[in-house]
Amino acid sequence: GQQVMQIPQYQHVQEGEDFTTYCNSSTTLSNIQWYKQRPGGHPVFLIQLVKSGEVKKQKRLTFQFGEAKKNSSLHITATQTTDVGTYFCMTSGTYKYIFGTGTRLKVLA
Amino acid sequence: SQTIHQWPATLVQPVGSPLSLECTVEGTSNPNLYWYRQAAGRGLQLLFYSVGIGQISSEVPQNLSASRPQDRQFILSSKKLLLSDSGFYLCAWSGQTPKQYFGPGTRLTVT
Numbered sequence: 175g176q177q178v179m180q181i182p183q184y185q186h187v188q189e190g191e192d193f194t195t196y197c198n199s200s201t202t203l204s205n206i207q208w209y210k211q212r213p214g215g216h217p218v219f220l221i222q223l224v225k226s227g228e229v230k231k232q233k234r235l236t237f238q239f240g241e242a243k244k245n246s247s248l249h250i251t252a253t254q255t256t257d258v259g260t261y262f263c264m265t266s267g268t269y270k271y272i273f274g275t276g277t278r279l280k281v282l283a
Numbered sequence: 284s285q286t287i288h289q290w291p292a293t294l295v296q297p298v299g300s301p302l303s304l305e306c307t308v309e310g311t312s313n314p315n316l317y318w319y320r321q322a323a324g325r326g327l328q329l330l331f332y333s334v335g336i337g338q339i340s341s342e343v344p345q346n347l348s349a350s351r352p353q354d355r356q357f358i359l360s361s362k363k364l365l366l367s368d369s370g371f372y373l374c375a376w377s378g379q380t381p382k383q384y385f386g387p388g389t390r391l392t393v394t
Contacts, residue, residue, distance in 0.1 A: 205381065216373055216385040217327070262326065266381035271317065273327040 178203075178265055180274035188282050193250045195277035197263035204267060206239055206246040211276075212259040220248075253281045285310035289374050289386035296393055302347075302361040304389050306374030309355065314376040316357040317383065318349055321371040333357060369393045 179198050187193050197206065205224045209217035221230055223239035223246060230237045236249045250257055258281050263274040286309045296302060308314050318330040329342045331349035339349050346365060350358045357374055374386040 207381065207383075209383075216388050217383070219382050219384070222380070222382060264383070271329050271332075271381070271383070273329075275326045278324075 178263060178272050178274040180263060180277050182277055183275065184278045184280075186280045186282060187253050189255060190252050193253050193257070193279055195248050195261050195263075195279075197246045197248075197274050199244050199265065202243050203246075203265045204243075205265060207264045207266070208237060208246075208248050209262045209264060209273075210259050211262065215259075217262060250279075253279070255281050255283055257281055285376075285384065287374060287376055287384055287386040289372075289389055291389060292387065293390045294392070296364050296391065298366055298393055299363045302359070302364050302368070302391070304359040304372055304374075304391075306357040306359075306386055307355055308357075308376045311355070311376065311378060313354060314378060316351060317375040317377070318357065318359050319373040319375065319385075321373060321388075323370070327373065331359070364393045366393050 181196050185193055205222060207222045208220040210220055211217045221237050223237055226243050227241045228239040234251045238247045246263055248261055258279060260276045260278045262276045265272050288307045290305055316333045319327040320330055321327050330347060331339055331341055333339050333351045336351055336354055339351060347359060347361050369392050372389045372391055375383040377383050
């Protein structure tokens, strides 16, 4: 079945450094969503991308959807301690929801 | 505004005991409802989804079952828990778009 791989699995950064997580699929994705899960919490929706090559920004977060719609990335500029958590990508079809394996981010103050 | 409730928040159950987790949604009608399981430090695995009362689809074979007795109520059950059933169980809903709204989750430990 369809799988969505995320890399890296873990990332430790110093506060102020940038961070990027990548989401890759072997098949074309109809859409990609990104979620953030704080330690001990539940996933919270960040953004959805649907168009080839789409780029969206939310303050220090930049989301991209690849031209071939097989990969996506989330980039955080100048990380802060509040960015700590696990970032998941997710793709959906008709009632099919597949989450990536997640990237756990730790920010060292 | 819409809210989603789950209970209990934490649960410790012995192997072989039954399970019932409840999820309710407020502020929306005819939501799509989902049960996910997250093992410690891992991603989310979709267990069940429902598009209407009494309509349940299972994504993975297991000793769990789900029911939707009312439009905004989703229940996850098991007759006999296994050690491997331990995890963080998340209920979610969606409307016309795929965006998922998650509940606070139930942390289940099977001993």
